[in-house]
Amino acid sequence: MRGIKFAAAALCLAVCSGTAWAQEQTTELPRLTSEYVKDPAAFKLAANEPEVLVKKPGGAAPTVRQPEFEPPMFSGSNVHKYLGIATVAAAAATFLTHKDRCEGAACAGPQPPRSTHNTHANFGKATAVLAAATVATGLLSHWDDFNLEDGLADPDNQHVLLGATGAALMMYAINKSARSNVPTNHAGVAELGALGMIVAIKLTW
């Protein structure tokens, strides 16, 4: 059952990313004439009519007055942004819902029974899925922003490296804990991963 839930969540996120990506790939699709009729200013622009051009003094090039343009609410870039924020929020919720208990071999005395279905564990799993989806949408919508020729000082390169490493660390820590029958040391790695993602977001915010 758990596997099915995971698969369903991953599928939903993949569909979500795929839809955003597909929406951006409609480049050369034929458009209906009725689309033009809705926006007469576009006709005038296409015809280069002076009515929509603003003449500058002194013979300078005229600048084009754009018809009203509304940036899309739903784009690959936006989905990536929202998923990144959601990942950090889920990581914070995971951190806030943890209960301090002794982890590792050095613990003395009997430990309480281990639960992998409490709030902390569920937030952890959500964080892992969101982190994977964030990396996937980032690869799809910003693949051309990563250029090694710009070096490691480039903010986009830093964002990619820190973000992907952070996501990988969080997923490793969550996976390590989820697969263990006894409490494991995983908090430090997960926190480091979350920190990496936060810094990655800040670098390109």
Add this chain to the structure above:
Amino acid sequence: MKKLIFLLMTGTLLGASSTVQAEESLFQWATTVWREKEVKPVTNKTWKEECGSCHLAYQPGLLPAKSWEKLLNEKALNDHFGENASLGDAALKEIHDYAIANAADKSWYKRSRKIAVATETGDAPVRITELRYIKRKHQKIPEKMIKGNPDVKSLSYCNACHTKAEEGVYDNDTVSIPNYPDWKD
């Protein structure tokens, strides 16, 4: 102890971003929640009036200080890409100082930081369209949509396609190429 390690790591990681420099302090940049992803918008009235009377008042954060030094002097302005754009002494000084203070290598805005990194070495570029980063971002756009497009004509007319160029916003989501409204990168 854990918190201390956390704070130390945060500081180290932020400090590791070697591209971020001066003007606004590291602390200010690190603590602001406002987005600084694009290029700092123009705030100087003289800059807006003088530069904007002939072309888009390009943000100073689109070129490094060494480029503005080359462009904003009396001799260079007498032949500003084939036009006489000479200015009075006071206006020139104000514009020059504004450009240097807000140049790409002095800005914390992400796109400016990218430009600063890309122009750190080598000759100072005098055209924004010569920047490797800018060239790369536009290389996939077919020529017919720029040079062959009567409403664009050249990459220099940023605001022909970047609908929020005057606010310093150049991201993909705000691009609308005249006569090709459905084109997406």
